[in-house]
Amino acid sequence: MGKYIREIIQNFSLSLLIFLFPHLVLASESKTAPNLQKIITEKIAQMSLEEKVGQLFIIGFPQKEIGPDLEKFLSEYKPGSFLLFKRNITSGEQIRDLNNQLYRKSYLYTKLPPLIAIDQEGGTVSRLPIKPAPPNALAIGQTQSPLLAEEMGYQTGLFLREVGFNMNLAPVLDVSDPLTGSFIGVRSFGANPKIVGEIGVAYSKGLLKARVIPTAKHFPGTGNLKADPHHSVVMNKSSLETLQSRDLKPFEAYNSLGENIAVMLSHLIYPALDKSNEPASFSKEISTVLLREKMKFAGLVVTDDLQMQGSKQLLRPEAAALKALQAGADVVMLTWSFEDQAKAFDFVKAAVKNNELPETDLNKKLSRILTVKAFANLYRRNPHQPSLLAGPVMTSKSYAKVEENILDQNLKTNLIAREQQTKERTPSSISKVCVLSPSSTFNSSFKKTAKKETKVLLLSAKSTSEEITAWINKENCPASVIAVTGPKTATTVKALSEDLRGTLIVVNLGSPRLFNEGKGYRKVLQLYFNHKDSGKKVAQHLDEILNANTSHYVLR
Known part of the structure; x- marks a missing residue:
């Protein structure tokens, strides 16, 4: 330079x-x-x-x-x-x-x-x-x-x-x-x-x-x-x-x-x-x-x-x-x-x-x-x-750290209920969770970080609501985290039964238009940020998310 x-x-x-x-x-x-x-x-x-x-x-x-x-x-x-x-x-x-x-x-x-x-x-x-x-x-x-x-x-x-x-x-x-x-x-x-x-x-x-x-x-x-x-x-x-x-x-x-x-x-x-x-x-x-x-x-x-x-x-x-x-x-x-x-x-x-x-x-x-x-x-x-040039791309350790801090603070400030921030972290009574996403990075980073028993399913463009329902029922998960990255996944999630939607924590990693509804789901987290550590951060805060009273998180 x-x-x-x-x-x-x-x-x-x-x-x-x-x-x-x-x-x-x-x-x-x-x-x-x-x-x-x-x-x-x-x-x-x-x-x-x-x-x-x-x-x-x-x-x-x-x-x-x-x-x-x-x-x-x-x-x-x-x-x-x-x-x-x-x-x-x-x-x-x-x-x-x-x-x-x-x-x-x-x-x-x-x-x-x-x-x-x-x-x-x-x-x-x-x-x-x-x-x-x-x-x-x-x-x-x-x-x-x-x-x-x-x-x-x-x-x-x-x-x-x-x-x-x-x-x-x-x-x-x-x-x-x-x-x-x-x-x-x-x-x-x-x-x-x-x-x-x-x-x-x-x-x-x-x-x-x-x-x-x-x-x-x-x-x-x-x-x-x-x-x-x-x-x-x-x-x-x-x-x-x-x-x-x-x-x-x-x-x-x-x-x-x-x-x-x-x-x-x-x-x-x-x-x-x-x-x-x-x-x-x-x-x-x-x-x-x-x-x-x-x-x-x-x-x-x-x-x-x-x-x-x-x-x-x-x-x-x-x-x-x-x-x-x-x-x-x-x-x-x-x-x-x-x-x-x-x-x-x-x-x-x-x-x-x-x-x-x-x-x-x-x-x-x-x-x-x-x-x-x-x-x-x-x-x-x-x-x-x-x-800051690394071959054809640009990067730096300082920048990567700031980006990670933004994701972390994003969750802490707006995706975790206000009352939970003032309390000590309380473990949820749920001991097992299913994780589903078309992103293998989200799935793997969540599983590596989660302190609960975790079952993982990598979704594809051909995954149907029936297949998702059957897999969650088979794994007998009381709560499931499903990451939405595109319109196909969003459509499939919306087609799930009302009973199953009530157990889902939906993490929207894409546009607000993909998933702007919150009613009927256990939680909807509007991250809007498909970071490589998104799964890790959600797993770190999973107890707060499960214990929080608010169902739909976004800065309004």
């Missing part, structure tokens, strides 16, 4: 080192950094119109390396930021090399370092090959521990920095009940605005500690909507009172982190906030009046992808880009098609020339962008710290 950092620095010209790097230190160590703003103002005055417009865009591309087509686009349009997806990644080393190329080419054509972003939320929205797999936001939220959230944010930031990212499109600050079937699902920290705010702010502090820009989304909040703006135009009909008391609360807490942060705008329509029914991305009432003026947000305002259907069905990408910038966005996102991106660059440049987007507004946006870049660009890595 030390060699990698040296290569990046060597690829920047001496002028950048003299011009920016000393002030990056000032920006980080001083809250005011008086010299930084002067330098940024001077830099903006030296920039051409093409260079200025390029800084307003964060683009995606299909390549895994910089070939002739991509380089030609970079040289002509000079984009200031990049967003990478799974399609760009094959291994940790490959993505590190690609980001190194992006740094070099970006400085060559823009004379500025880029922001290189990624969606690394955890759970299913994880782009980097991190082992073990990162927990989703809901699993972190259920710990109710800001300390664990901050440490997970920091460990995530270290992984991102290791391979050259300096911006994360996380955390998700949408307040969403996991049992409603919302499209956000386990990407939310939970349904309690106060907890979502505390956990989201803590996670963001961890990212900032690693010099990674957090990007809170999706402002002003998606709530429990089932419709997904990736696929259609969606309206959030929540009242002003609901939005103020629920959805905006986590973003109000997040704003306290200062200017080196970002917020991503939703594509949803909010009639209670903007009577013109403009989506948040294009609404001056939302992105300027509400976010900038009333809530005093000082960081970057970024749109979600303008090529999503929630935007594209309303406006062509180039018109959407201009409208979002006019409404208050600092950076607009286009992740597909060099042709669409080129049209948008040219459209915005023409708008600046004819004063549809005044250059004074453009320069204010650039000031915020360069302020964030000054903070994010400086690498501070201990050269004695071991590399």
